[in-house]
Amino acid sequence: MSGPDLKHLSEKEAESLEVAEDSRELKWKSKSFMASFFMGDFDIGLSYPFPEQDEEDKKIGDVICKVVEDFCQEHLDGAQIEREGAIPAKIFKGFAELGLFGIKIQKEYGGLGLSQTNYIRILSTVGYFCNSTQALLSAHQSIGVPQPIKLFGTEEQKKKFLPLVAKGHISAFALTEPNAGSDPASMTTEAKLSEDGKNWIINGVKLWCTNGVIADLIVVMARTPDKIVKGKARKQISAFVVDARSEGIKILHQCRFMGLKGLENALIKFTNVVVPAENLIGAEGKGLKIALTTLNDGRLGIPGVAAKGSKLLSEYCQRWAKTRVQWGKAIGEHEEGADKLARIDAGSLAMETISNYANALADKGGIDIRMEAATAKLFSSELIWDLLDTAIQLRGGRGYETEDSLKKRGEQGMPIERALRDARVNRILEGSTEVMHLFLAREALDGHLKMAGSLFDKRASFSDKFLTLLKCGLYYPFWYLKLLLPSFKFYFGFKSPLSRYLRWINSRTSKLARALFHRMVLIGPKLEKRQLTLTRIVDIGVELVVMGLVACRVQTELDRGEDKNFKKAVYWLKSARLRVDELFRELNNNSDKEARELSQDLLNSVAPFEENEIPDISHPNREFGSDLSLGKQSERLNKLG
Template structure:
């Protein structure tokens, strides 16, 4: 019989004295390509983000080569000990169909997850958790994503964002008080979104005013679409607070973060929302009516709420890629099981080229997503602070790739895929939210492009302008069998850097308003970064002689080849007069429809 308490006790015993490996490196501004060869301290001003540096037309290789291998032998043993019971739990205890139908998790499932330690994977052991690294966390989240995304949201809303602020910004006293509680059946929630502020976090209306005696902040306002909102006892809440500007002496409003307990009083919530998918996760409005929040529950300092929120979201995004890599693995298996058994016209349908292309593309998307998840988690475990753009890309890429893979799995299975009993219609409904929450993909694309452009404009592209550097090279970083793919990526990076320079010269600061162009720059970065992580992983597999290495080589070569074509298309679109004219026309079409409050043209029958 499956015993969750025993597994939990064993896991916590083995996880004692976990040592995080932190490898930090320096760079030389004169080198176009920098290799991962030394372990020395990082200068705070240097940015080792691969994506950030391609906006300069440079290859900063240290966070992408070699593919991260950050787990100690003890950490691997611990992870392996956890994988089997977690798999068994989702196969034998959790019922995703029941969860979806009843729109809640039953007590048996919730208790089993708590006993497994699934709600406290990264809480330090001495505070009641399992103390896992980001890489270990990613592997377990991948299993959850393969089985039930609704459960994944319940877990993620609790720890990936709910109490993550306490882990990242909490004082020793805050951690000692709250982390044992969130590890012991007290749910947490992240409360940011409001009716009038979705992606614009700075426009929130919830307010917190210091009480006359200076002992409390009085919190008033409401939040919507809060995952775990009806369950949470402990919440990270964001509110406007008055703050005196030290330079001008004027009082201005700035967002601050607070740790709020339901037990403070004045905290209520609405009924669970009726949703398209992830139905078993609790989503509700939360209301704050004159809630007295002790001053010691200010999180991250007065006026630093935006920084706290963005760091929480950036820190947790790799987990979404890990979960969705698991979802894609499960969808692909269902499709392949069907395709290898189904016969049409006297042949198994997996022998048809149309089906083979679908399966191959599904496999490539899963491989890229999985590679991104473990690349970023490995970077984080190595001590990197420069992964925010990569994490944003992984969230966008994973959520769109998973939707495509699930859709193609349904298509391969035909009418059977459309049936509820197959389970894919539930997965598709669950997947749709991932392109929206924790930063919509549209906003994150702009974030990636604008962050790169703004910082690049500040640097004035010194290296390229004074002619101190040659075109980028990657050949020496990859396995010899992948040098051709590496050359393609290096050429894309060089072209990308030149396009960025052209765009900045042409538009200057007005580029902020050119979202047609920004989206295409972002898409090019997605293809370049996805190619690099794929080549890196396949190179490592080839060097280690893994049995799957020849297959991984095919995945990397094919993906990089097609991605290179997409990069060229996006960059050419940006500089093409005809395409720029199309952007202008699309803007006008959109305005016409908005003015008409719907489709403009009349029905062809004119009635």
């Protein structure tokens, strides 16, 4: 298959893109609802009836979520963790006893063997009490050792590592470096095979490694020797399970943030760290692909936690808006207040819908959920930030005051400002908003690149190009004509106005596919550099997809006699429609060119910062053991008996 054309890019840009391209998953058993969307095909077959959690699985989830909730109610104090900057040992012990460090690990390896949906339900339950603790659990399982080993590990690796992590040996994931954030291809941490081939020797520095301070095992991504592909050296990134007590590992610093104050996040230096050859995950050079595949499910933590949190936020705001009277009326009865209540409540429904949908697909297995997971992450991390900000506005001065301070002066404490600070990072990690836009744009273009990519590929032969031209000549006229003709899809059986909105989404899906196609033809391979155009196209797609899912979910509920979400859905559909109209307008009329010109002047007028040296300090609390059975985490647990 042809990838994007790289000849207009600098060598470094092309290299980064090549590494990203090499890491894309190509083989999936089923088509993606979202991928067909960008080709103009709005098919509700995968979303109506709306996929729901299996009854049996739900019962299991209900029981364990209740147990977790009771435990958290009694022991997990988010405000205390925020004040003290650490999660108490009793939480680790309690979670280990409940099996929460191995939620998705199969029972045969000592885990609970629960579904993706129940995993997310548990994370959201913990997140309601404390986001730092939820982040610990999620970094440990979504990106730490359990998921990559479950998906890509050998039987020996599963037997060796999964029971350890399920028991409570904390794991972490180290990809980011001081000079390699969104662009992993620029990483410099390297792993070299020892002369006897028995070990890998790792050298480098990893930044912001969540759980890094207390981890017993770390999944480390490092560059391994380049591979020659078609006569050209290709960068290789590989993944290793590293014992955090190995000689040569130094925690240089515990990083502190605006939120998530209890995070055990580290800057880590690796100096000649010896890792047994059998700790390589998957094959050499597959590290990034492993990380990205792992993240498909991993990204679903943020939407699930945001959805559950926003439900409670909405209930709280409703009560507050009814209680607080100003200018002779409850603030929820002023039209500004009413709008805020509607936005928070309907936004919560929308987040829950995309989250439930993506988790249900993940549980089905074999379905390409890359785009749905990225959409859920992008949509929810942006929306929860907006909803929390809206809630703070509705609370006025009390929204800005801390929970502790409110309680001390005898008022109802609701940690909205803490939640806002905690939620901010969701727009940055596990693929920043900008990177999610680029990722979704790449996938949105995939149908066209598969069809016409070799026309722009300088490596393609003349006969390849000729055949592609022929193929395009046969395909595109009919495809384009179909997008122009009125659709006769009527969505009978859907209650009005849901059916009306579905027809509208169908027509806008065609318009979106045409808009993308026009820009591909007019701008060619350089479209990749028009990020703001691509972002608008992606945002339109995301809005339309969520609209479609909300309509399908609520109709499914109506079919079984429930109408509790109908009004929320109608509000959401109307407000999303207005946003989509605006985004279409901005596609043709915007200030992108002026922004490019102004920023070029701005960049030309300043000098970059000097590169800074990392001081060779050592984090004072770090304890080194010699073998895993004496890991720092298990020491904590042993002390507690």
